Amino acid sequence: MPPLPIPxxxxxxxxxxxxxxxxxxxxxxxxxxxxxxxxxDLVGVMVLSLAAALAGGxxxxxxxxxxxxxxxxxxxxxxxxxAAGLAAFLFHRPINRLGKPVMxxxxxxxxxxxxxxxxxxxxxxxxxxPAALLGVMTACGGGAVRDLLVAEVPRVLREEIYAMAALLxxxxxxxxxxxxxxxxxxxxVGVLAVFxxxxxxxxxxxxxPRAPGS
Amino acid sequence: MPPLPIPxxxxxxxxxxxxxxxxxxxxxxxxxxxxxxxxxDLVGVMVLSLAAALAGGxxxxxxxxxxxxxxxxxxxxxxxxxAAGLAAFLFHRPINRLGKPVMxxxxxxxxxxxxxxxxxxxxxxxxxxPAALLGVMTACGGGAVRDLLVAEVPRVLREEIYAMAALLxxxxxxxxxxxxxxxxxxxxVGVLAVFxxxxxxxxxxxxxPRAPGS
Amino acid sequence: MPPLPIPxxxxxxxxxxxxxxxxxxxxxxxxxxxxxxxxxDLVGVMVLSLAAALAGGxxxxxxxxxxxxxxxxxxxxxxxxxAAGLAAFLFHRPINRLGKPVMxxxxxxxxxxxxxxxxxxxxxxxxxxPAALLGVMTACGGGAVRDLLVAEVPRVLREEIYAMAALLxxxxxxxxxxxxxxxxxxxxVGVLAVFxxxxxxxxxxxxxPRAPGS
Numbered sequence: 026m027p028p029l030p031i032p033x034x035x036x037x038x039x040x041x042x043x044x045x046x047x048x049x050x051x052x053x054x055x056x057x058x059x060x061x062x063x064x065x066d067l068v069g070v071m072v073l074s075l076a077a078a079l080a081g082g083x084x085x086x087x088x089x090x091x092x093x094x095x096x097x098x099x100x101x102x103x104x105x106x107x108a109a110g111l112a113a114f115l116f117h118r119p120i121n122r123l124g125k126p127v128m129x130x131x132x133x134x135x136x137x138x139x140x141x142x143x144x145x146x147x148x149x150x151x152x153x154x155p156a157a158l159l160g161v162m163t164a165c166g167g168g169a170v171r172d173l174l175v176a177e178v179p180r181v182l183r184e185e186i187y188a189m190a191a192l193l194x195x196x197x198x199x200x201x202x203x204x205x206x207x208x209x210x211x212x213x214v215g216v217l218a219v220f221x222x223x224x225x226x227x228x229x230x231x232x233x234p235r236a237p238g239s
Numbered sequence: 240m241p242p243l244p245i246p247x248x249x250x251x252x253x254x255x256x257x258x259x260x261x262x263x264x265x266x267x268x269x270x271x272x273x274x275x276x277x278x279x280d281l282v283g284v285m286v287l288s289l290a291a292a293l294a295g296g297x298x299x300x301x302x303x304x305x306x307x308x309x310x311x312x313x314x315x316x317x318x319x320x321x322a323a324g325l326a327a328f329l330f331h332r333p334i335n336r337l338g339k340p341v342m343x344x345x346x347x348x349x350x351x352x353x354x355x356x357x358x359x360x361x362x363x364x365x366x367x368x369p370a371a372l373l374g375v376m377t378a379c380g381g382g383a384v385r386d387l388l389v390a391e392v393p394r395v396l397r398e399e400i401y402a403m404a405a406l407l408x409x410x411x412x413x414x415x416x417x418x419x420x421x422x423x424x425x426x427x428v429g430v431l432a433v434f435x436x437x438x439x440x441x442x443x444x445x446x447x448p449r450a451p452g453s
Numbered sequence: 454m455p456p457l458p459i460p461x462x463x464x465x466x467x468x469x470x471x472x473x474x475x476x477x478x479x480x481x482x483x484x485x486x487x488x489x490x491x492x493x494d495l496v497g498v499m500v501l502s503l504a505a506a507l508a509g510g511x512x513x514x515x516x517x518x519x520x521x522x523x524x525x526x527x528x529x530x531x532x533x534x535x536a537a538g539l540a541a542f543l544f545h546r547p548i549n550r551l552g553k554p555v556m557x558x559x560x561x562x563x564x565x566x567x568x569x570x571x572x573x574x575x576x577x578x579x580x581x582x583p584a585a586l587l588g589v590m591t592a593c594g595g596g597a598v599r600d601l602l603v604a605e606v607p608r609v610l611r612e613e614i615y616a617m618a619a620l621l622x623x624x625x626x627x628x629x630x631x632x633x634x635x636x637x638x639x640x641x642v643g644v645l646a647v648f649x650x651x652x653x654x655x656x657x658x659x660x661x662p663r664a665p666g667s
Contacts (some may be wrong), residue, residue, distance in 0.1 A: 060396070061448045066447035068397030068403060069659060075372075078514050083302070088511070090520035094303035097369040104368070154532070155525040158503075169602075174383075175390050182488070182497030233494035236542045274610070280661035281612030282617060283577075297516070311583040318582070328664045336644035388597075390606050 041156050042101075045141070047132030049096075049105040053078035056129060056171045057113025058120055065176045067114060073101070074110030075172050082168030085159050088150040128227055135187070136219035138164035139194040140212050153199045160187050160195035164219075186226035189233055194219035241406045248269030256315075257344050259355070262348030263310075263319040266293035267432055268341060270385045271327025272334055281328060287385050289317070289377045295380030299356050299373050303363040342441055352378035353408040354426050374409035378433075380396070400440035408433035422451035466571060470529075473569070476562030477524075477533040482597045483515035485541025486548055488542030491603045495542060501599050502538030503531070508609035509594030513570050513587050517577040537545050556655055563615070566592035567622040568640050579628045592647075614654035617661055622647035 027173050055213045056077025079096045086094035094153040096102035113120060120127065142163025146156035169179035172184075194215040201211030263321050270291025274284040293310045300308035310316035327334060334341065356377025360370035379402045383393035408429040414423030439445075482506025490500040507524045514522035524530035541548060548555065570591025574584035593616045597607035609615050622643040629639030653659075 033477060061450040061453045063392070063448065065392070065396045065451060066398065066449050067421060068401075068447050069260060070450065081310065087515060088525060092365075093369075094301055097302060097373075100366060100368050117450055118452060143267060149521075151521060151525060152528060154528050157526075158531065163597045173387065173601065173604075176387075176391065176397065176604050178280055178389050178491070178493070179602065182500055182602065184494065187496075188500075231271075233496050234492075235492065235494050236489040236498065236545055238546060239489050239494060275664040275667050277606070278663065278667060279606070280612065280663050281611045282615075282661050286610055286616075299517060307516055307579060307583075311516060311579060311587075314580060314582050315588065331664055332666060386465075387601065388607065388610065390601075390604055396462065 041137075044100060044133070044137055045081045046105045047130065048137045049078045049102055050109045051127065051130040051134050052079045052138075052167055053106040053109025054113055054120060055131065055168065055196040058061055058111040058117050059171060059175065060110075061113055061117040065175075067143075070114045071107060071110040077122060077167045077171035078102075078106035078109060078176055079167060080170040081163045081168075082142065084148065084166050087161065089146055089150065089151065092147070119166060129224060132220045132223040132227075133191075133216070135164050135191055135223055136194055139166040139219050140198055140215040143195045143198045143215075144208070146214065147198070147202060153203070155200055157192065157195035158200065164191040164194075184232055186222060186231050186233060188227065190219045195224055209219035213220040251339055255351075258347070258351055260315060260319045261344065262290045262351045263316055264323045265341065265348050266352075266381055267320040267323025267380065268327055268334060269345065271324040272331050273385060273389065275331040276326055279389075284328045285321060285324040287388055288327060289320045289445075290388060291381045291385035292320035292323060293317075293381060294384040295352060296356065296376045297384075298380050299360065302373065303360055303365065305359070305363065307334075343438060345362045346404075346434045346437035347430070347443075349378050349405055349437055350408055350430035353433055354412055354429040357409045357412045357429075358422070358426065361412070361416060367417070369407065371409035374412065375405040378402075378405040379437040380383065396444055400436060400445050400447060403413040404433045404437040407436055456599045457560055469565075472561070474529060474533045475558065477506045477530055478537045478539055479555065479558040479562050479596055480566075481534040481537025482541055483559065483596065484550060485538040486545050487514060487599060487603065489541055489545040490539075493635055498542045499535060499538040501602055502541060503534045505595045505599035506530075506534035506537060507575060508598040509566060509591045509593060509596075510570065510606070512594050513574065513591045516587065517574055517579065519573070519577065551571075560618075560648045560651040560655075563592050563619055563651055564622055564644035567619040567647050568626055568643040571623045571643075572627045572636070572640065575626070575630060581631070585620065585623035588626065589619040592619040592622075593614075612657050614650060614661060618651040618654065620648045621650055 031229065053074040056075070057070045057075035059077075063069075065073065079094075079102060081128025082096055083094040096106075112202040139160045143156050144216035149152075151159065165181045168187075169181055172179040197215035198211060198216050200206065201215070251406045265276045266415070267288040267345045269288035273291075274287035277283075279287065293308075293316060296307040300306065310320075314367075357370050357374025360373040361367075365373065382401075383395055384391040399403055411429035411432050412425060415422065416428070479503040483501070484501035485498045487505075488501035491497075509592060510524055511522040514520065524534075556591050563622065567588045571588025574587040575581075579587065593609045596615075597609055600607040607630070625643035625646050626639060629636065
């Protein structure tokens with residue numbers, strides 16, 4: 026969720042920030058529209074929007090000791106999440122009708138958050154295995170908190186290819202670092218890998234496997 | 240929940256500490272009596288009492304990096320919360336009958352926790368928007384965790400004027416700081432604003448708005 | 454969950470690490486098998502295994518400011534938890550049939566985690582009351598998070614002697630430190646006290662008390 030901790034030209038940095046804020050907004054929409062469906066009030070809509078958009082990155086920053094969390098240090102993240110909540114509150118019906126475009130933007134957010142989360146964990150000195158898990162948690166944790174706040178089992182634990190798509194992106198980032206490849210192209214490939222696997226899996230109706238005989 | 244991080248005369252500081260512990264105790268009662276209603280055992284009653292009383296402040300301290308959290312550094316907070324749990328365990332019936340007095344004390348706790356939480360976040364260098372949100376979270380987070388522990392959607396997300404009353408107090412604190420007004424009177428006004436809005440909204444049966452057409 | 458922060462001979466340290474990893478694995482099994490029963494997918498099984506095994510220690514380390522948490526700094530903890538998840542995914546039926554051996558190993562984990570958690574909190578300067586609570590939380594928090602992730606009221610709040618057995622071990626550690634007894638024998642007695650009370654309480658069907666008239 027924060028800008029990638031990688032040296033990069035200003036234009037790319039601006040582009041990434043813009044994409045990051047789009048990711049926050051779309052994740053926020055998923056929280057706000059769920060809150061409206063669950064008949065929560067305005068407070069509930071804003072809280073679920075904030076949680077869905079920012080909780081994954083906040084928990085990652087707590088765990089690596091990057092305090093205060095990035096989304097509390099730059100008002101644009103909070104404002105993007107609150108704007109998503111307000112949009113969901115006012116326009117939940119047209120937003121719910123936009124199933125496919127929202128899914129595509131969500132897949133882009135999934136890729137960005139995974140790669141940013143994994144890269145930040147590596148930059149803070151974590152070894153590859155916990156860094157990969159924190160990358161997945163950055164991207165999937167907000168949605169899990171969103172679902173828990175309405176007392177539901179998180180969807181990410183039950184169905185579809187969501188965390189597994191994120192894991193693919195984390196593996197790309199880790200492999201790129203191990204092979205000492207240049208970080209920016211590796212990040213781009215990582216985001217695209219997550220995005221592609223997620224979108225294809227939705228279109229094809231793929232799901233993660235269940236325990237044999239369960 | 241911790242004493243306000245503001246220079247103040249000793250008498251006022253003692254008064255605030257006493258009011259703070261009353262807030263912890265009353266919030267703890269809300270957790271303990273809910274646990275009894277949900278047929279939890281003694282462990283559940285004590286845990287819900289601790290969570291309702293202290294979780295909001297603990298999460299705030301985690302997020303601003305004030306470690307260990309204030310309530311783990313001064314035994315009086317833990318003792319007040321545990322005393323509330325024990326009182327709920329032994330005397331849940333008479334406590335449940337005291338609906339209105341408990342609501343009034345809870346409203347006072349809501350005001351104190353909001354103002355203390357927002358002031359502490361500002362003192363740790365956060366900007367106004369995240370500081371206001373952390374103030375609301377300090378006051379409302381414990382009740383949300385309490386409800387989540389019994390697998391219910393937090394009441395604060397669904398009904399009544401609770402987080403919105405807290406938000407009013409946070410706005411008072413932020414405005415006072417911006418206008419460079421003296422902090423003690425501003426804090427008093429902030430607490431009174433939360434208290435008044437909360438009590439009036441309960442007496443009048445006000446609720447936060449729901450999404451149009453939801 | 455981390456090695457006890459106590460000077461000790463290498464052999465004992467190795468033994469403790471091995472026991473600690475057994476505790477992580479058995480707690481992980483409780484998460485993984487619950488996930489299979491709840492029809493979660495492979496992601497859900499691995500996440501519940503990680504949560505049950507490691508969340509208690511992670512929250513303790515967050516609260517005392519020991520960052521990054523011990524289980525993110527030594528891959529063996531993550532690998533033990535993931536191995537438990539994989540075992541639960543593949544072999545949930547035979548594991549579920551092993552009720553009593555799993556309960557005995559779980560009781561050993563309960564004792565180890567409590568004593569390690571309480572000792573670490575004391576080593577970080579916390580006073581006895583919060584250190585005892587953090588010891589109990591280290592041992593019981595993972596199971597609580599595991600249950601919350603499937604939208605259930607945590608079992609530890611409802612039934613059996615589980616947190617109370619952990620509390621006994623924390624009291625032993627605190628008393629030993631107060632009386633300046635040598636830490637290693639005190640730790641052994643603490644673990645055995647938790648283990649014995651837990652196993653006996655299961656065999657006898659004891660439960661924690663409920664509120665009178667609830």
